[in-house]
Amino acid sequence: MLTALRLLACRRAPRLPDIAPVGHVVGCLSPTLLTSLASGHAWAGRLPSSCRVRVPLGDLQCVVYSVYAPLQPSTLSSTSTGPADFDGRAFLNFGTSAQLGFLTSEPPQQPSVRDHAGIDCFPFFSPDRYVLLAASLNGGNVLAEFRPNSGRLARAANRTAVSVRDCLAAVATKPASASDPDPLISPTLLDERCGGGTQGGSVLGLRMSSCRSLGRLYRSVCLGLINNLLSLCPPAALRQAGIDRIILAGSALRRNAVLRRAAALRFDECQFQSIVLEDGGARQQPAVADGAAGLAAQFLDWVAAGRGES
Structure with missing residues (x-):
C-alpha cells in the first residue's frame, strides 16, 4: 500500500520543465551549488549567491x-x-x-x-x-587525426626530429602548382547527420607527384573540409x-x-x-x-537602462 501511494505521488509531480523565453529569470544561484561549482576556480568567492539565473541557450x-x-x-x-x-x-x-x-x-x-x-x-x-x-x-577533429600522422611520416623519412608545427609552416608558405593540381580529397571521416549513409571519405586525382608531397595532401584535406560544408x-x-x-x-x-x-x-x-x-x-x-560574457554584459546594460528584468 505504501509503495502504491509513493507511485501515485510521483505521477502527480511534473516531469517536464516549464518553457520560458531566453533571458527570463528562473531563480537565484543556490549557495550549496555555488560552493560545489566554484571549488578550485579563480572566481570562487567572487560570485554572490543572490545572482539571478536566466534561461540560456547553447x-x-x-x-x-x-x-x-x-x-x-x-x-x-x-x-x-x-x-x-x-x-x-x-x-x-x-x-x-x-x-x-x-x-x-x-x-x-x-x-x-x-x-x-x-x-x-x-x-x-x-x-x-x-x-x-x-x-x-568533420572539422578540426579530422585535421587532428591527420597532423600527427604527417609528423610521424616526415620523421620516419628523414630520420630526424621534425615537429608537426614545422611541417605545417612549410605547407603554408609553399603555393600550389596550377600545372599539376592537388588531388581531390573528401575527408568525411564521420558520417554527417543528414547524409543517411556510411560512405566515408574518398580521394580522386591522386598522382605520383601528390604521393611525394605531404603539403599537397594536407592542402587537399583542408579544401575538402570546406567543400564538405558547402555541399551542406x-x-x-x-x-x-x-x-x-x-x-x-x-x-x-x-x-x-x-x-x-x-x-x-x-x-x-x-x-x-x-x-x-x-x-x-x-x-x-x-x-x-566571449559570446557568453558579452551576452551577460548586454543583459546588465538592459537592466541598468530599465529595459530588462532586474
Missing part, C-alpha cells in the same frame, strides 16, 4: 553572438524592433566540428534556403532572430539569402594558416569575400566564452 548561439556583436551589436538586442540588416554576412566557425550559417530576422519559412537537407534552423537569444546553419561533424549549405542558397561575405572564426582557423588559405580560396571562387575579424592589428577570434 554554445552555438554564444559563438554566433561573438561573431556578430562586434560588427552590429544593435541587431542582437532583444529590445530592438523592425527587421535586422546583417549586411550580407554569414560565418564559418571551425573548431572541433564546423558550422556555416547566418543570422536572419525573417521567419524560417524560406523554401529556397530550407529545402537543403543540411541546413537547420535554431533559435537565438532574441525572439525575432534565427540562426540558419549547416553543421558538419550550397553557395546558391547563401546568395539567395543575400549573403556576399563570410566571417572566418574558430580555433582551427586561428591556428592553421593552411586551412585559412583554403577557406579564403574556396569562398573567393564562389564569389564571396572572406573576413577575418581584427582588433587593433591583433587577430580577435570569436569564442564561446
